[in-house]
Amino acid sequence: MNADQILMEIRETNLSYLMLAQSLIRADREQALFRLGMSEAAANMIAMLSPAQVLKIASSNTLLCRMRVDDDLVWTLLTNHGKSGSSDVTRLHANILMAGRHQEAA
Helix, strand or coil: CCHHHHHHHHHHHHHHHHHHHHHHHHHCHHHHHHHHCCCHHHHHHHHCCCHHHHHHHHCCCCCCCCCCCCCHHHHHHHHCCCCCCCHHHHHHHHHHHHHHHHHHHC
């Protein structure tokens, strides 16, 4: 994969992310804050972007979204599904851990 292709994929990801974020924020703000792991101020800013602004921001060569899972325990819970015990319980445990981190950040 060459550098131009990587930049094109970053821009496409940025556009998809911004469009998804706007849609979630407009449909259910509280759910969007939780699912996207963003602040109220960031949600306000994204919700107010015009289509032209979304396109301009998305064209950046910097990825706008980031992985929220930066904890070994959460990654272990997410990747070991089905290996032991109930996968539903494992996913629930991972979701609870990530929700707690969202509350800490808020």
